[in-house]
Amino acid sequence: MSHTTRIWMALASLGAGLVHLAIGAGSPLPLAIFLIGFGVAEIVWGLLVMARAHTVLPRTVMVASLIPVALWALLLTVSIVAGSSSLASTVPLLPMAVGSLLNLYVSGSLAVARRRFDRESDAAASVSSTTWADAAAGQPQAGRYVLGLVFGALLVSGMVTPALAATNAGQYAVPHGSHGFDVTDGGHSNH
Numbered sequence: 001m002s003h004t005t006r007i008w009m010a011l012a013s014l015g016a017g018l019v020h021l022a023i024g025a026g027s028p029l030p031l032a033i034f035l036i037g038f039g040v041a042e043i044v045w046g047l048l049v050m051a052r053a054h055t056v057l058p059r060t061v062m063v064a065s066l067i068p069v070a071l072w073a074l075l076l077t078v079s080i081v082a083g084s085s086s087l088a089s090t091v092p093l094l095p096m097a098v099g100s101l102l103n104l105y106v107s108g109s110l111a112v113a114r115r116r117f118d119r120e121s122d123a124a125a126s127v128s129s130t131t132w133a134d135a136a137a138g139q140p141q142a143g144r145y146v147l148g149l150v151f152g153a154l155l156v157s158g159m160v161t162p163a164l165a166a167t168n169a170g171q172y173a174v175p176h177g178s179h180g181f182d183v184t185d186g187g188h189s190n191h
Contacts, residue, residue, distance in 0.1 A: 026168025
């Protein structure tokens with residue numbers, strides 16, 4: 001897996017974690033505990049991947065990142081079958097869709113890396129890499145790495161910012177520029 005892909009997964013995990021924390025802040029208690037727990041785990045994993053030169057717990061994360069997606073799909077299915085929109089309305093659509101999309105990216109990237117590693121290890125008798133998630137071609141060029149990092153950060157922030165604004169926490173946030181002190185001219189404009 002390339003270093004840029006690893007950083008994009010970390011950014012996606014951070015974004016999904018922030019979205020899940022914000023959704024959890026305005027959810028009923030059982031759902032809040034679940035979403036906040038996953039949000040914290042996603043943020044910690046994203047930070048660990050950024051801080052270390054390898055992917056942490058790739059198999060576990062590949063499966064665990066699908067749990068919020070599956071439970072959201074189950075919640076929607078149950079609410080449709082039961083004919084109750086109040087059940088589905090406990091989780092806002094846009095934020096959960098963005099969080100799910102980011103989780104699918106993390107899981108999909110890890111699955112592709114694993115499949116590619118398995119295919120290459122079948123062809124080669126020995127592999128010098130420590131795990132399948134860390135098998136990568138050499139170090140990236142600095143310019144390409146920074147460009148990939150900036151592009152990934154812009155993409156994730158462009159998805160996460162509107163998702164955060166659509167949560168209960170985002171709706172009650174103080175609008176920009178409306179807090180602070182009122183600065184008025186005290187008649188000293190002629191000096």
